[in-house]
Amino acid sequence: MKILLGAIFTSLHLSFSVVQGGVESHALYLGTLQLKYEDQSSEAYLNLKVFSDDLQSAIRNANKSFKPGPLSELFTQNQALIEAYFKKHLQLEINDMHQVLKLYSKEQINDTFILQFKIACPKTWMNLELTADFFMELFPNQMNVVSISYQGKKQFTRLNKKKPQYKAQF
Numbered sequence: 001m002k003i004l005l006g007a008i009f010t011s012l013h014l015s016f017s018v019v020q021g022g023v024e025s026h027a028l029y030l031g032t033l034q035l036k037y038e039d040q041s042s043e044a045y046l047n048l049k050v051f052s053d054d055l056q057s058a059i060r061n062a063n064k065s066f067k068p069g070p071l072s073e074l075f076t077q078n079q080a081l082i083e084a085y086f087k088k089h090l091q092l093e094i095n096d097m098h099q100v101l102k103l104y105s106k107e108q109i110n111d112t113f114i115l116q117f118k119i120a121c122p123k124t125w126m127n128l129e130l131t132a133d134f135f136m137e138l139f140p141n142q143m144n145v146v147s148i149s150y151q152g153k154k155q156f157t158r159l160n161k162k163k164p165q166y167k168a169q170f
Contacts, residue, residue, distance in 0.1 A: 029054060029139040033132055035092075036149045037125065046101060046117040048090070050135070055113055058135050059085055074113075075106055089134035092119065095126050125150055125170045133164035 030051075037044040052071045059078055060066045062085050067077040075082065083103055092099045105116035128148070135142045144159040150170055157166045 029135060029142040031132070031134065031142070031144040032147075033090075033130075033144060034147045034149070035130070037121070037151065039151050040123050042120060042123060044099075044119040044121045046090075046092075046119060048086075048115040048117070049112055050115070052108060052111050052113050054135050054139065055082070058138055061138055062088075071108065074108075079103075086115070086117075086134065089132070089136075090117075091131045093129040094121050095124075096129075097122070127170065128168045129165065130167075131165045132159050133161070136161045136164060 031054075032049045034047045035044060036046075052074070056071060056074055059074075059081050060068070063081045066081060069077055086101065086103070090101060092101060099119045099121055101117040101119055103115060104118050105114075107114045128150075130146065130148075132144045132146065134144070140161055142161065144164075146157045146159060146166060148155045148157075148168060153170075155168055159166060
């Protein structure tokens, strides 16, 4: 599944990339989220894949104390701002209880960042509510594709500015 989403993400990006005046911009604003929970675990994991330049733009827009620099230094200089941004724009409730997402890993791969979050969560899920409206304040056509894997069962959805939230029952 990771390979399929990665291939789709990469091919869509390459298909819609345009070079204008020597600077690459893209007409597709896309993020992918993969939430995974294994049987009877006390933790879930959320992987988030976003375009590096979109992340930089969102953090710059969200906080005046943003420190500019090369993308390779984005987290070194702005990690607290990035964590605060996603605390506001990526929220998860399980069984009607707010879950705290802890950023524990980040990796830059070409023009994307993969952010990995851990979530301490209940062992049994009855319902889930996910809000993922990141980057939508800047890019009205931002789309976030979501994959949820709960005890071997998968659900998929697409979130956008008109529908930034997903609710599921288990």
